[in-house]
Amino acid sequence: MQDVQETAAWGDVEPEAAQRLLTAGVEAFAERGYHATTTRDIAGRAGMSPAALYIHFRTKEELLFRISRVGHERARGIIAAAAESEGAAGERLARAVRAFARWHAEHHTTARVVQYELAALGEEHYAEIVALRRDIDRLLRGIIEDGVRDGEFAVADVPGTALAVLSLCVDVARWFSAAGSRSPDELGELYAGLVGRMVAAPGGRDAGEQ
């Protein structure tokens, strides 16, 4: 559906200055939170005057929305690629968790904004983002349902388990620090293993490996 490779940053945003504002916004929002960040701070980080922000974005909230939408689309792309890939449900679930957790670790500043600043969005923008989030939930739940149908997984509460798996990965953005001892790759591997054990049917191949 879309190439999952890490394109440099914000890819193809219109003028280069708008791109700089987006990355400055991500940094500032991730550090201090949306409400504690001033437009002067964002503009300063992007190397321009406060007024310049309003040439590229109508409001501060729209800047947040653009960040949030791009981030959510990227996150959905990651889950979608795993869901639509080849292989048994166990393999696809492992791929999804590995990549999703890894993304939240590697891009933890973006992910922080994406996951924890939803409440600052306006009503219409919020609705658009919620639709993307429902997609993500639906895709992940689909993989688990496949595994249950095939007898590969034994899961009593599928929606609850899907929610727990997503929750586990999302929360990485809260605590992950680049200075920590774990690399994003190692974390993805750890989490894929933990989730594998969570859903595996007793006697299944995945039960013991970690």
Added chain:
Amino acid sequence: MQDVQETAAWGDVEPEAAQRLLTAGVEAFAERGYHATTTRDIAGRAGMSPAALYIHFRTKEELLFRISRVGHERARGIIAAAAESEGAAGERLARAVRAFARWHAEHHTTARVVQYELAALGEEHYAEIVALRRDIDRLLRGIIEDGVRDGEFAVADVPGTALAVLSLCVDVARWFSAAGSRSPDELGELYAGLVGRMVAAPGGRDAGEQ
């Protein structure tokens, strides 16, 4: 160490007005976040004028700190009670997860403030809170270490798994809604089962139940 029963709210805070301000602060901070909440809003919810807040708390940040400290102490108490209880590591871990997840669901507004507004604390207050959080991590990790030593658990990365278990429970505060279909009790049960599978040694009693 301390009775874990749910005392009404803020228990024994000095004058009743300070207590009202604390609960008003929790509600407001949980809804909008610390920085988006005004002292006028907090005072209004508590039924008093903005100036009254400063009779009971020196600053808005101190009000947050008091909320955060009480919340963290309660959270640590829950984990400590489970860690120090009788029984095998598997039972103690299940008790810890069940109670910890349940608390984050039932008191999700308090938990939201406790878990997501740390960055708004001043330096000294932050350090005090971090000490409490390290306690919580240490207690939970201790249970898992016990289980590994006894051969009851098979866990390759103990600190990573402990982190994941706490993370899973903490994130409940982010998404849990009282209007949702799951009760705090059901959620605690679900999570205790999921975590049990995450750590259980193959062939152990817990492996299949859910």
Added chain:
DNA sequence: GCGCGGCCTAAGCGCTTGCTCAGCTTCGGG
């Protein structure tokens, strides 16, 4: 019965905020 400390309010101070606006520069097309 009077003073005094605890609790509270009305008013408002100094400052920062999101955002606007008039005007400057730069640059490609006719």
Added chain:
DNA sequence: CCCGAAGCTGAGCAAGCGCTTAGGCCGCGC
């Protein structure tokens, strides 16, 4: 050579912020 659009700035406005201050009320000790 000029024009207009695009990109940007310095200055600043109205509103809202955290917090202070002067003063009023109430109840208890003496």
